[in-house]
Amino acid sequence: xxxxxxxxxxxxxxxxxxxxxxxxxxxxxxxxxxxxxxxxxxxxxxxxxxxxxxxxxxxxxxxxxxxxxxxxxxxxxxxxxxxxxxxxxxxxxxxxxxxxxxxxxxxxxxxxxxxxxxxxxxxxxxxxxxxxxxxxxxxxxxxxxxxxxxxxxxxxxxxxxxxxxxxxxxxxxxxxxxxxxxxxxxxxxxxxxxxxxxxxxxxxxxxxxxxxxxxxxxxxxxxxxxxxxxxxxxxxxxxxxxxxxxxxxxxxxxxxxxxxxxxxxxxxxxxxxxxxxxxxxxxxxxxxxxxxxxxxxxxxxxxxxxxxxxxxxxxxxxxxxxxxxxxxxxxxxxxxxxxxxxxxxxxxxxxxxxxxxxxxxxxxxxxxxxxxxxxxxxxxxxxxxxxxxxxxxxxxxxxxxxxxxxxxxxxxxxxxxxxxxxxxxxxxxxxxxxxxxxxxxxxxxxxxxxxxxxxxxxxxxxxx
RNA sequence: GCGCCUAUCGUCUAGCCUGGUCUAGGACACCGCCCUUUCACGGCGGCGACGGGGGUUCGAAUCCCCCUGGGCGUACCA
Numbered sequence: 001x002x003x004x005x006x007x008x009x010x011x012x013x014x015x016x017x018x019x020x021x022x023x024x025x026x027x028x029x030x031x032x033x034x035x036x037x038x039x040x041x042x043x044x045x046x047x048x049x050x051x052x053x054x055x056x057x058x059x060x061x062x063x064x065x066x067x068x069x070x071x072x073x074x075x076x077x078x079x080x081x082x083x084x085x086x087x088x089x090x091x092x093x094x095x096x097x098x099x100x101x102x103x104x105x106x107x108x109x110x111x112x113x114x115x116x117x118x119x120x121x122x123x124x125x126x127x128x129x130x131x132x133x134x135x136x137x138x139x140x141x142x143x144x145x146x147x148x149x150x151x152x153x154x155x156x157x158x159x160x161x162x163x164x165x166x167x168x169x170x171x172x173x174x175x176x177x178x179x180x181x182x183x184x185x186x187x188x189x190x191x192x193x194x195x196x197x198x199x200x201x202x203x204x205x206x207x208x209x210x211x212x213x214x215x216x217x218x219x220x221x222x223x224x225x226x227x228x229x230x231x232x233x234x235x236x237x238x239x240x241x242x243x244x245x246x247x248x249x250x251x252x253x254x255x256x257x258x259x260x261x262x263x264x265x266x267x268x269x270x271x272x273x274x275x276x277x278x279x280x281x282x283x284x285x286x287x288x289x290x291x292x293x294x295x296x297x298x299x300x301x302x303x304x305x306x307x308x309x310x311x312x313x314x315x316x317x318x319x320x321x322x323x324x325x326x327x328x329x330x331x332x333x334x335x336x337x338x339x340x341x342x343x344x345x346x347x348x349x350x351x352x353x354x355x356x357x358x359x360x361x362x363x364x365x366x367x368x369x370x371x372x373x374x375x376x377x378x379x380x381x382x383x384x385x386x387x388x389x390x391x392x393x394x395x396x397x398x399x400x401x402x403x404x405x406x407x408x409x410x411x412x413x414x415x416x417x418x419x420x421x422x423x424x425x426x427x428x429x430x431x432x433x434x435x436x437x438x439x440x441x442x443x444x445x446x447x448x449x450x451x452x453x454x455x456x457x458x459x460x461x462x463x464x
Numbered sequence: 465g466c467g468c469c470u471a472u473c474g475u476c477u478a479g480c481c482u483g484g485u486c487u488a489g490g491a492c493a494c495c496g497c498c499c500u501u502u503c504a505c506g507g508c509g510g511c512g513a514c515g516g517g518g519g520u521u522c523g524a525a526u527c528c529c530c531c532u533g534g535g536c537g538u539a540c541c542a
Contacts, residue, residue, distance in 0.1 A: 011542045046541055119466050120538060138540055165467055173540040180542045204468060204537040234534060269477055272490040293470045294535055301476065301492045349504040424501035436503045
């Protein structure tokens with residue numbers, strides 16, 4: 001057990017998205033690797049936008065990915081007294097002040113500053129005022145104006161900003177609610193977080209938060225800012241690039257290990273290795289090989305990884321997932337062939353569970369109609385003899401393994417003088433209704449003697 | 465606009481710190497060939513990058529500077 005304490009702190013204003021999931025993953029991996037503590041904190045100070053549904057969705061997605069946490073979830077909305085006390089502390093020590101400027105005034109100031117080529121930051125109108133009129137006000141933190149603020153980022157190295165660039169941040173709104181940049185400081189400190197791993201988009205906040213850590217007498221934690229994830233057009237990843245919600249990928253038939261593997265390799269590497277299990281990652285992950293620049297989300301590679309995990313996955317487990325999917329579609333799976341055997345025939349040809357479920361369907365539902373074109377070609381009266389021979393030989397089998405089935409086909413070929421190329425397509429259409437399926441011997445063996453003979457007879461009866 | 469960050473194949477990246485072993489390696493995608501009863505899998509091969517310009521050096525993807533591109537921030541959002 002090390003003393004490393006990291007945290008993931010999502011704001012519950014939507015689903016867990018790809019970027020957030022990677023941040024959570026990095027935190028999780030480092031915590032597990034160093035045997036530290038992973039804290040989950042819900043940042044719900046934006047009362048208007050935070051919802052319980054979002055919290056549930058985030059928790060669910062983390063669970064799906066296998067990211068367990070050691071402490072929390074803590075809700076900032078439960079901790080308002082703490083924040084209030086800290087505001088008063090700062091007010092008392094003169095490190096914060098009441099600001100009576102209205103939103104309109106602020107907007108005007110910003111515009112003016114921008115117009116004159118300056119930084120659109122608060123001009124400090126209320127900074128030195130000593131009266132405290134009975135009017136609505138916000139509380140601002142008195143950011144130092146001289147010198148600079150610097151820190152050594154564990155990923156990006158040294159980052160320095162002149163304090164003159166900084167703003168007097170609002171730490172408490174007119175309605176009395178504290179703001180993000182303030183509570184994040186208090187919570188990270190009070191929760192003993194000593195390494196903050198978060199998105200790149202927070203580097204600017206970090207230099208604004210550091211003076212607050214100091215003002216409140218807290219030790220400044222270490223920081224590691226992971227680069228953003230962009231869309232194909234190099235713009236920040238958003239809905240218009242396709243699905244950005246982690247759980248949307250579950251719906252699309254992706255396996256969590258594929259998502260984890262993909263996410264970790266976006267921005268992190270370990271030599272030429274591409275395939276990592278969670279256990280591998282816990283052993284090998286390090287902030288040292290996290291890249292410094294933004295990466296483009298590549299669905300093709302995610303799909304490739306998913307394909308890999310489907311190909312190498314445990315048929316039993318895959319079977320359970322496919323069963324779930326088929327049942328949702330109203331397919332009765334109970335009386336059909338053994339699901340793991342079904343899965344085995346599909347593992348090499350499905351890229352997603354959705355594809356696998358679609359490909360598995362015929363095992364449980366006899367074709368109600370044949371593909372028109374295929375039937376015309378492979379189920380016409382010319383195939384009468386083939387079907388009859390097939391029924392005869394397959395029906396006579398005492399054992400129905402792939403080898404036995406193959407043997408029966410050999411006999412059919414011999415007796416009819418036809419090659420497999422002439423027989424296979426007919427069997428395929430008769431059994432599956434389509435021209436695409438796993439290997440014909442496997443299909444026959446897995447489907448089972450009873451169903452095979454029945455479907456062949458039905459096909460025979462349909463000949464015209 | 466201003467500030468911060470960043471820059472190797474289309475994409476993810478190795479290499480950069482500790483210059484020569486880099487005619488720059490791997491992976492995804494793409495293309496071709498092989499395998500094959502369908503669809504796939506698989507095997508083999510191919511295409512493809514050090515953003516530009518200056519330095520430093522015998523020698524630079526690797527070190528320095530400038531430019532350019534991209535990202536982020538600039539909220540009483542987080």
